[in-house]
Amino acid sequence: xxxxxxxxxxxxxxxxxxxxxxxxxxxxxxxxxxxxxxxxxxxxxxxxxxxxxxxxxxxxxxxxxxxxxxxxxxxxxxxxxxxxxxxxxxxxxxxxxxxxxxxxxxxxxxxxxxxxxxxxxxxxxxxxxxxxxxxxxxxxxxxxxxxxxxxxxxxxxxxxxxxxxxxxxxxxxxxxxxxxxxxxxxxxxxxxxxxxxxxxxxxxxxxxxxxxxxxxxxxxxxxxxxxxxxxxxxxxxxxxxxxxxxxxxxxxxxxxxxxxxxxxxxxxxxxxxxxxxxxxxxxxxxxxxxxxxxxxxxxxx
Numbered sequence: 001x002x003x004x005x006x007x008x009x010x011x012x013x014x015x016x017x018x019x020x021x022x023x024x025x026x027x028x029x030x031x032x033x034x035x036x037x038x039x040x041x042x043x044x045x046x047x048x049x050x051x052x053x054x055x056x057x058x059x060x061x062x063x064x065x066x067x068x069x070x071x072x073x074x075x076x077x078x079x080x081x082x083x084x085x086x087x088x089x090x091x092x093x094x095x096x097x098x099x100x101x102x103x104x105x106x107x108x109x110x111x112x113x114x115x116x117x118x119x120x121x122x123x124x125x126x127x128x129x130x131x132x133x134x135x136x137x138x139x140x141x142x143x144x145x146x147x148x149x150x151x152x153x154x155x156x157x158x159x160x161x162x163x164x165x166x167x168x169x170x171x172x173x174x175x176x177x178x179x180x181x182x183x184x185x186x187x188x189x190x191x192x193x194x195x196x197x198x199x200x201x202x203x204x205x206x207x208x209x210x211x212x213x214x215x216x217x218x219x220x221x222x223x224x225x226x227x228x229x230x231x232x233x234x235x236x237x238x239x240x241x242x243x244x245x246x247x248x249x250x251x252x253x254x255x256x257x258x259x260x261x262x263x264x265x266x267x268x269x270x271x272x273x274x275x276x277x278x279x280x281x282x283x284x285x286x287x288x289x290x291x292x293x294x295x296x297x298x299x300x301x
Contacts, residue, residue: 006234010246013227015253018090019261020223021082023215026207030082032197037216038074038190041224045183048225054180062176065167066184073164074189079196080157087150091258094251095134095277096154101247101284102127103162111166119283126280131155134273178232186224244285248278 024033049056058066084093102124108114131151132139138147164185171181198204207213234243255274258264 003234003237006230006237007243007246010227010230010234011249012253013222013230014246015094015250016257017219017223017227018085018094018254019257020215020219021085021093022090022262024082024212024219025086026209026212028205028207028212029197029202030086031079031193032202032205033216034075034078034082035190035194035197037220037224038078038186039194040190040216041220042183042186042190044221044225045179045186049180049183054177056180056183058176058180058184062171062174063184065171065174066176066181067188069164069167069171069181070185070188070190071164071192072160072167074186075192076189077157077161077164078189079193080153080160084150084153084157087146087153089258089262089264091251091255091262091264092134093150093154094254094258095274096131096151097158097161098247098251098277098281099124099127099131099155100158100162100165101281103159104165105284107162107166108169111163112170119286123280123283126283127277128280130273130276130278130280132273133276134270136269136273182228248281248285251278 024030028036046056081093081097084096088096102120105116105120105124109116135147135151138145138151168178168181168185172178231243231246234246251274255264259266
């Protein structure tokens with residue numbers, strides 16, 4: 001029962017954060033909102049670590065890699081997701097960002113020499129095919145429509161977030177605890193986005209309305225702290241391999257919320273493409289032996 005609660009909590013929170021991002025698109029520039037979110041999340045996690053007497057001193061080399069993780073995952077990656085959400089419904093951005101699993105496989109090969117399994121390769125092909133089907137109308141027009149601009153931003157954001165994930169794997173392998181890595185990573189990412197905003201001539205802007213503050217606090221406390229805690233507990237109880245299936249539910253939840261609150265229009269292309277993307281992600285997540293076992297059960301004798 002506890003595993004079920006942790007699983008559902010992480011999936012529901014992370015699946016709903018995409019709509020929260022949409023609600024933050026007010027008079028506050030998206031990049032500044034990213035800075036607010038992760039600087040505050042880093043502060044909360046830092047207080048938690050200090051109260052629990054967790055180690056907070058790390059080598060310069062570890063700090064360098066935590067900065068890279070923060071710049072790519074929490075900084076530039078989320079900037080792209082916020083900007084993409086201004087062009088697309090939050091559900092579609094979540095679907096595109098689910099290609100992060102495919103990019104993870106590619107980047108692990110490029111940067112860490114990890115071999116690419118056949119299921120990951122074909123899962124990635126299915127995922128990209130599904131994205132093309134979802135955006136087929138815009139791609140066939142060969143015009144820089146708002147949808148294609150949003151698609152490009154979301155794909156760039158997913159790739160940058162994947163680079164951050166790979167660097168995070170390096171940090172964990174080097175003995176940097178994940179929570180502390182997030183404290184520094186979120187701080188580096190948040191400060192980078194603030195530097196980009198103010199360096200580009202942006203002004204200090206704040207929306208004190210409930211419509212802005214409530215989503216920001218939800219994204220910060222629940223999206224960046226609570227859901228992460230549930231996910232880490234789930235990994236400890238059932239293993240990372242099975243806990244990763246939380247990421248398969250996130251775009252489904254995001255699309256349901258987008259349909260209810262953003263009037264997302266389901267076309268035949270959109271429905272077919274989303275299903276193919278999810279099947280591709282399922283291929284990537286499912287160990288080869290589980291796929292082979294399932295095939296043996298259903299194949300004709």
